[in-house]
Amino acid sequence: MTARLRAMTYADLPEVMTIERRLFPEDAWSERMFRQELGAPGRYYLVVESDGRVVGYAGLMAAGDQSDVQTIAVLPEEQGKGYGRSLLEELLAEALRRGAYETFLEVRADNPRAQELYRRRGFVRVGVRPGYYNGHDALVMAYNARNHPTTAPDAEAQGAGPRGAEARGDSDEGGDGRGR
Numbered sequence: 001m002t003a004r005l006r007a008m009t010y011a012d013l014p015e016v017m018t019i020e021r022r023l024f025p026e027d028a029w030s031e032r033m034f035r036q037e038l039g040a041p042g043r044y045y046l047v048v049e050s051d052g053r054v055v056g057y058a059g060l061m062a063a064g065d066q067s068d069v070q071t072i073a074v075l076p077e078e079q080g081k082g083y084g085r086s087l088l089e090e091l092l093a094e095a096l097r098r099g100a101y102e103t104f105l106e107v108r109a110d111n112p113r114a115q116e117l118y119r120r121r122g123f124v125r126v127g128v129r130p131g132y133y134n135g136h137d138a139l140v141m142a143y144n145a146r147n148h149p150t151t152a153p154d155a156e157a158q159g160a161g162p163r164g165a166e167a168r169g170d171s172d173e174g175g176d177g178r179g180r
């Protein structure tokens with residue numbers, strides 16, 4: 001079995017929508033929203049393709065020195081194989097290539113699995129948005145590449161220290177209200 005990451009195209013949207021509706025039955029994005037995202041500035045959308053079919057996807061919005069993980073999803077029967085981690089890794093690599101050192105995301109407070117994925121990759125909790133998802137609370141999490149020397153080779157030169165995400169406090173900043 002071969003799996004690879006590649007850019008999402010409009011032709012992927014039927015498969016993406018099938019996964020989207022399965023994983024987010026209460027608040028699935030519409031196909032129109034995905035189309036808008038694919039055409040919007042600063043976006044970076046990927047799919048995981050395994051044996052010719054889309055089994056996961058993720059998207060990033062980058063602007064200036066900040067970015068947001070817009071979405072990340074892997075088919076239930078394909079979870080636990082490292083695809084989520086690979087998708088997140090590539091989003092963060094792209095954020096860095098674009099100079100977006102800080103990355104934010106919202107995640108449902110009752111989704112420990114996704115939180116663990118983010119926590120292990122260096123995201124820290126910086127805020128809570130009560131009722132953000134149809135009445136369910138969202139945690140806001142942040143990642144600062146400058147605090148992770150392996151992903152920010154220029155970190156020392158730029159005076160990296162224990163600042164950034166951890167220093168933001170419970171600011172509830174970040175995101176554009178569309179991420180999940």
Ligand SMILES: CC(C)(COP(=O)(O)OP(=O)(O)OC[C@H]1O[C@@H](n2cnc3c(N)ncnc32)[C@H](O)[C@@H]1OP(=O)(O)O)[C@@H](O)C(=O)NCCC(=O)NCCS
Binds near residue numbers: 083
């Ligand atoms: C969150 C999600 C994208 C992770 O994708 P995945 O392909 O299963 O993740 P991976 O196999 O790469 O695992 C990454 C991490 O997830 C966590 N994880 C994976 N399987 C897990 C399990 N059975 N129980 C708890 N945590 C688990 C681990 O922290 C793992 O880290 P590790 O590789 O260091 O062990 C996937 O579970 C998903 O699509 N969930 C539904 C949609 C969703 O919640 N999206 C996130 C919205 S914010």
